Amino acid sequence: MTTREYTGPLAEVEGLRVEFERADGSRITAVHDLGFSVEPGKITALVGESGSGKSVSARSLIGLAGQGARVGAERLDVLGRDARAFTDRQWRSIRGREVGLILQDALTSLDPLRPIGREISGALTAHRWGTRDTRRARVLDALAEAGLDQPERYVRARSGELSGGQRQRALIAQALAAGPQLLIADEPTTALDMTVQAQILDLFERLRDRGHGILLISHDLGVVGRLADTVLVLGEGRVVESGSAREVLTAPRAEYTRALLRAIPDPSRRGQRLSAAPPLAIEGRAGAPVPASTAGDVTADTAVSARGVGRTYTARGGFALADISFDVPRGTTLGIVGESGSGKSTLARLLGALDTPNTGEITVFGEPWSALSNRERVPVRHRVQVVYQDPLSSFDPRHRVITILLDALRVNADRPGGITDRAAQRARALELLTQVGLSTDLADRHPLSLSGGQRQRVAIARALACAPDVLILDEPVSALDVSVQAQVLDLLQDLQRALGLTYLFISHDLAVIHHVSDRVLVLRHGRAVEIGEADQVLQHPENAYTRELVAAIPHPLPTP
Amino acid sequence: MTQTQYSLSSVRQDLRPRRVRLWGIPFGVALALAFALFLLVAAVAPQIVAWGDPFATDPAAAFSAPGAAHIFGTDHAGRDIYTRIVFGAQQSLLIGVAATAIGVGGGLILGLGSALAPRAVDLVVGRLIEVLFVFPTVLIALILISILGSGIGPLIVAVGLGTVADSARLIRAQALKVKHGEFVAASRALGRSSTAVLLQTIAPNVIRPIFVIATLGVGQAILWASSLSFLGLGAAPPSPEWGTMLADGRNYLQVAWWISLFPGLFITLSALSLTIIGRFLQQRTEGR
Structure with missing residues (x-):
């Protein structure tokens, strides 16, 4: 099936408008006046953040804009036929046969x-x-x-x-x-590991070369920069900017596009702010040491130390983690990077003392940590807090934002520095919300009604409520849009500076890891394959696997 | 060829069927709520909705068909069936609620014990639940009644214990789900002791959905209790218990179908409306 009959534009859309009817009967316009075309052998990309209307627009091409959608267009041609008057039967006849849809979550x-x-x-x-x-x-x-x-x-x-x-x-x-000659790919690589993503992107290039026209939907400018010929940047259902991929990504005209590009972590701007938001004024803790780039300094006191840590699950026979050793100086960040199955989640559980290693030991500020029994650990547990990838599932479903924070404060009320007075607890909870850049108006909301970025900020505030020294950040930005990711990364950086926190930052995303880390540990199949200074490991990797990982990072700017 | 005018309705892409709603509540649920409200009034103050005496006989009016004088007709002794049904609601609801309390209470002990105790206990209790589950509810209830004798008290105990296995399984599953939830790990990481995690985080989240299970259970229990009464194992004949009334009329089905039909209808509608309400609550809490 390499020869294609159709040579004209596979899809031509002008003045596309999609409205949704809300439960109360009112209408909301999700897409305004959108126009694009998909040519055979070319890739057109719709880029934007969640809620920008990119998925809905693409699905209108196969008559599946969704529940309650009303679609109108000045022109909606699919393979030269006017799709505006299609009956259900006609839609069914083109779905799959003339237009193929590639969905994002292969598991579901x-x-x-x-x-x-x-x-x-x-x-x-x-x-x-x-x-x-x-x-x-x-x-x-x-x-x-x-x-x-x-x-x-x-x-x-x-x-x-x-x-x-x-x-x-x-x-x-x-x-x-x-x-089908026309393919719609809706976030086709979002849930995949870096190296696998690189292979799938290769596949899309081959399909394009074979004459398929592809409409790519993505929030990832790296992926788009690598594949797309034409790019449309969507924001709140409107086209913010469009043009050739090179034009849009190298010389963006719209401020929105520039902000999106700036939000992408890039080695050349390491440690700089990614979002436009000004740094938060956070009161430092008395005596908090000012973190310097003292990663290699042996005299700096060590916040977390692992020695030969391993974990086997007898049921599965194999090991999840073997012989992991590292030291994290106080006030610095250790990035832990690996693909699925590398053991990074297991390591997060061990560091958070939610699980106990079979071999080796983890110490915190030179004192035993993993060797303690649960009972012995209770008085010191607050020193190490965990922030999870999915904050929602880490909140008690009964709790509202304020109760999440009050709960954490009450558990720690009897410790030194704890707050026992109810009114003072409430005041501290509100202060924590401000500290993570949230409005105190959100206090009485349920986390369900918050955005992903807001939820993650609440999770960070809860961790801070315990007055920790160490934060285990387990994929804290993986589920977030790139601009929200930028804000959360900036927030974490501000907090680290002000409070002298030590981070263990776990991620599958090398660009993020490079941006936040002083030192980096690369995991593969439960073993440490490389550890060292972030720049050293990610720019001059010694290990073959690390080189493969680094090569798989898609760069938003087409390499000259 | 080129049209410049929007034709918004030209492409229909909505595949969802329309649903009728009253104040955001689906129509069926609203009907079920109305019926449940009627039952509640009948149980608490039957005089409000029925003015006669459920035990007053009137041989002259025996076997009257449903009509203006007796909307649901009368039975072989001339008693008004509508009045008896209304006065019977109290007994049926009492049996339903009390039996469910026993069933859910027992289920709570077994289910929570099994899910939260050490693995050895779970092994034993889990098997016990499975063994109980093998026997149909009716069979367990019949065995208990043959030991305890007939009457309303034994009926409640029998139906209650008969449903223990069902609710124990549901509660165990819920407890396991909560126990492995990430927010429980988060609660531990905040610095709670194991006991505090159990009491402050796990228990409240397990107990909440039990109200839903209980609403569904009451409807079920009414059904079981009526079945047993129908077999003559529950309330004794002059009592306006619905199952008993159903049994009363079965000899006259050829001549007076209404004697059995209306109590039967009320048993069905009670179980149905409580189930609909329970399901609705379930969707509300789970769908959040």
């Missing part, structure tokens, strides 16, 4: 109980495509087109038996099966 988009082969041939039977035998052959072709070697091996596999990258390829195969 595939039926866990159906073999991959059946999932893919479903796309063919829906269009009464071919006979049983030709469909079988087509499924194998599609899997091969999606870059899965030995496709026979995957036909009978279920999604749970595949790795993240294989699942994403299976989804792509599903979209390719009925031979």
Whole structure:
């Protein structure tokens, strides 16, 4: 299926407008006056943050804008046909066959109980495509087109038996099966590890070269910069800026685009602020040492030290973590980077004393930490706090913002420096909200009604309520938009400076790790493959695996 | 070719069916709430909704079909069926609530014990729950009644203990879910002791959804209790208990269908409306 009949624009959209009806009957306009086209052999990208209307716009091309959506356009041509008057039947006939949709979350988009082969041939039977035998052959072709070697091996596999990258390829195969020339890829690499993402991006380039036209939806300017020919930047449902990828990404005209680009951590601007927000005025703690770049200084006192730490889970037989050793000087940040399965979450649990190592020991300020029993640890536990990737699930579902903070203050009320007076607790809770840059108006809201960035700020405020010395930050910005990520990273930096905090920052994102860390530890399959100064490790990696990771970082600016 | 005018309705992309709502509550749930309110009034102050005497016989009016004088008709002794149903509501609700209290109470002890205690205890209690679960509720209730004798008290105990296994399983599952929740780890990391985590974080989150389970349970218990009364194992005949009334009328089905139909309808509607309300609460709390 390498030769394509259609040579005109695969999709032409002018004046697209999408409205949603809210529960109370009022209307909200999600997309205003959007126009773009997708040419064969080209990639058009819609870029924007959550809520910018990019997904809805793309899905309008296959008649699936969603519940309560009203779609209007001056022009909505799909493969030269006016789609504005399409009936349900006509929409069904183009979905899959002429326009393929590649979804973002492969884990939830595939039926866990159906073999991959059946999932893919479903796309063919829906269009009464071919006979049983030709469909079988087509499924194998599609899997091969999606870059899965030995496709026979995957036909009978279920999604749970595949790795993240294989699942994403299976989804792509599903979209390719009925031979659509136009592909819509909605955040196709968001949930993937860096090295896997790089492979999937290669695959998209190959599909483009084979004559597919691709509409790419992404919040990741790195991905967009690498793939797209044309870029449309969306903000609040309007086109903020559009043009060739090179133009938009190297010489952005709109302030919104410039802010988006500035928000991306980049080695050349390490340690500088990423967001436009001014630094928060945070009162330093008395006696807090001013952190300097003393990473290599042996005399600096050590906040956290690990010696030969390992953890095995007997049930699985293998080890999750083996022989990890490092020292983190007070007031500095150790970045811990690795892909899924590298053991970084296990390490976070061990550092947060939510789990105990089988071998080795973790000490905090030279005193035993992992060796303590739970009971012995209670009086010192507040010194090490954890901030999780998904703050919402780390909040008691009964609690509102203020009760989350009061709860933390009450638990620590009897410790030295604790607050026992109710009114003073409330005042301190409000002060903490201000300290993390939140309005005190949010105090009585439920976390469910907050944005992702606000939730993470609440989680940080809760950690600060315990007056900790060390924060374990477990993928704290992975679920956030790039501009919100920038604000949270800036906040963490401000807090570290003012309070002399020591961070152990865990992430799969090398750019973020490079931005925040003094030193970096690279994990792979539960072992430390490299540790050293951030610049040294990430710019001149010694280890082959670290080099592979670094090479996989997509850069927003097309390399000359 | 080019049109410049918006035709907003030209592309229909909404696949969702329309639902009727009253003040944000689905229509069906509103009906169920209205019926439950009627039951509650009937149970607390039956005189408000029915003015007659549920035990007054009137042989002359026996077997009157539903009509103006007796909207649900009369039975073989000429007693007004509507009045008896209203006065029976108290008994049915009492049995339902009391049996559920026993069932959920027992389930709480077994379920929480099994989920939160050390693994060895879970192994024993978990097996016990499974063994209980193997026997149908009715069978357990019948065995208990054959030991305790018939009557309302034994009926409550029998239905209550019969449903212990069901609620124990639900509560155990809920407790396990909460126990492994990330917010429990977060609560520990704040510096709470294990006991404090159990009492201040785990317990309140396990107990909250139990109210929902209980609402669903009351409807179920009413159904079980009526079944047992129908078999003559619960309230004794002159009592206006619904299951008993249902049994009363079964000999006259050919000539006077209303004697059995209306109590049966009320049993069904009570169980149905409580289940609808329970489901609604469940969606509200889980969907948050």
